[in-house]
Amino acid sequence: MKKLNALTLILAALFLTSCFEDNDDVAVSASEINDFVWKGMNIFYLYKDDVPDLANNRFSNNSEYADYLNSFTSPIDLFQNLRYQPETVDRFSRIFSDYIALEQLLDGIYTTNGMEYLEFELASSSSNRYGIVTHVLPNTNAEDQGIKRGDIFYAIDGEQLTSSNRSQLAGQSSYIISLGVYNDNATPDDSSDDFIEETSENITLSKLQYSENPIFKNTILNVNSKKIGYLMYNGFTSPYDTELNDVFGTFKSSNIDELVLDLRYNSGGSVTTAILLSSLITGQFTGDVYSTEQWNSEFQAVYESENPEALINRFIDSYNDASINSLGLSKVYVLTTYFSASASELVINSLRPYIDVVQIGTTTRGKYQASTIIYDSPDYNRQGANPGHTYAMLPLIYKSLNVEGNTDYFDGLNPDIVLGESINNLGVLGNQDEPFLAAAISDITNSGRIISQKTSAFEFTNYSKDYIPSGLGLYSDKEIPTDLNKY
Numbered sequence: 001m002k003k004l005n006a007l008t009l010i011l012a013a014l015f016l017t018s019c020f021e022d023n024d025d026v027a028v029s030a031s032e033i034n035d036f037v038w039k040g041m042n043i044f045y046l047y048k049d050d051v052p053d054l055a056n057n058r059f060s061n062n063s064e065y066a067d068y069l070n071s072f073t074s075p076i077d078l079f080q081n082l083r084y085q086p087e088t089v090d091r092f093s094r095i096f097s098d099y100i101a102l103e104q105l106l107d108g109i110y111t112t113n114g115m116e117y118l119e120f121e122l123a124s125s126s127s128n129r130y131g132i133v134t135h136v137l138p139n140t141n142a143e144d145q146g147i148k149r150g151d152i153f154y155a156i157d158g159e160q161l162t163s164s165n166r167s168q169l170a171g172q173s174s175y176i177i178s179l180g181v182y183n184d185n186a187t188p189d190d191s192s193d194d195f196i197e198e199t200s201e202n203i204t205l206s207k208l209q210y211s212e213n214p215i216f217k218n219t220i221l222n223v224n225s226k227k228i229g230y231l232m233y234n235g236f237t238s239p240y241d242t243e244l245n246d247v248f249g250t251f252k253s254s255n256i257d258e259l260v261l262d263l264r265y266n267s268g269g270s271v272t273t274a275i276l277l278s279s280l281i282t283g284q285f286t287g288d289v290y291s292t293e294q295w296n297s298e299f300q301a302v303y304e305s306e307n308p309e310a311l312i313n314r315f316i317d318s319y320n321d322a323s324i325n326s327l328g329l330s331k332v333y334v335l336t337t338y339f340s341a342s343a344s345e346l347v348i349n350s351l352r353p354y355i356d357v358v359q360i361g362t363t364t365r366g367k368y369q370a371s372t373i374i375y376d377s378p379d380y381n382r383q384g385a386n387p388g389h390t391y392a393m394l395p396l397i398y399k400s401l402n403v404e405g406n407t408d409y410f411d412g413l414n415p416d417i418v419l420g421e422s423i424n425n426l427g428v429l430g431n432q433d434e435p436f437l438a439a440a441i442s443d444i445t446n447s448g449r450i451i452s453q454k455t456s457a458f459e460f461t462n463y464s465k466d467y468i469p470s471g472l473g474l475y476s477d478k479e480i481p482t483d484l485n486k487y
Helices: 012-019 032-044 062-070 075-082 099-106 166-170 238-253 271-281 297-306 343-351 435-445
Strands: 094-096 109-112 115-120 130-136 152-156 174-183 195-206 208-211 215-223 226-233 258-262 268-270 289-294 312-314 331-336 356-361 369-371 392-394 396-401 460-463 473-475
Touching: 032 062, 032 075, 032 392, 075 094, 094 099, 099 109, 099 392, 152 195, 215 238, 215 435, 226 238, 226 435, 238 271, 258 435, 268 271, 268 343, 271 289, 271 312, 271 343, 271 473, 289 343, 331 343, 331 435, 343 356, 343 396, 343 473, 356 435
Parallel strands: 226 258, 258 331, 268 473, 331 356, 369 473
Antiparallel strands: 094 392, 109 208, 115 130, 115 460, 130 152, 152 174, 174 195, 215 226, 289 312, 289 396, 369 396
């Protein structure tokens, strides 16, 4: 069995020889890396059918193919040219010049100073941006420097943050932030005259390589005779699956009545981990369909003909040959924002047909497609990767559907209880008075749901995790059945 992130070329003969005869045996002058990019996208790309340049009959001979590849100055340019409607449909496919760094990113290893923050604007007519700290990662420089949730900064290295410079400034390995204070100008009901009051406080932050544990906070609250488990989970990174199972072991042994799952800053990760988390929440649906996959037409046809089961992901009751600590819940509360994406949305969408999912917050990002690493090797596997370069692709390869067929939620998943984060009152994460958690507790302890409300007049435009190249996303590491390898 081979993992999808070391993908076996199951359709090599069918696809590659249909482009031009003996392509692998005839030398071409095209860039070796560009050749890898085109072939990999031609085989695996979800939207292949919609990209004329990826058609199997696009080139009549090797010379025409070589001329096409050589017309692009870099693999990145070619890759971007092959993406289908990148501004609207395929917003998430990526190419990387260093697959080792990519692999680390997908395991939650990256360089950071530990300050996670949202950017916001005070007026849509202004290009100025401001950062508000959402949380600080433990054992990082930001924690050492006393940065805390709710801190606001308006400048980096003395330069006001704007829509055009924020990425460059925040991308530095070391920088100085200038702190400010939110001032509502004594008109709390009118945000038009609000501003960020500058202070003289500056803090220097430096980045180091860091391995982020996605289990940011977990606790059990006792409220009105209810035991409420709370878990802030910030990334679906499989190296921490055992710890995730242990957290649910604590919830289970404590006999919690309700669970609040905080995914508001979780931009996604492993499909396998999403299935594990959903199975930990439930437990009564082992073997039932969790989600299904829809690949490009050629891949889909082979799966459906040879092994349709390979297109189905199912609820599980064990992990690494050991039973998991499933709670058997029939309801779960999930806290979301626009920065809840991919695997976070997969959990919500896949659980909704089975249990009551009470979503609190704002509408999610809208990413229902999965990616996997495609390496430059004969079978697109990690083993045997071309030693001459470290390029790899992370293209969209399939879209996920829940058991009812719901997919294509491009505009995100809408909450049941609408609640925006307030710049003036972020609250303390895990505290029962923190606004999002308080909304869940209010619903748990009363017979009806609270009235939907919006507590922030300002739009958050970016999240600090957006500057991590992989963007996390929905990452598939499932295995491909070996009986398909005959192709």
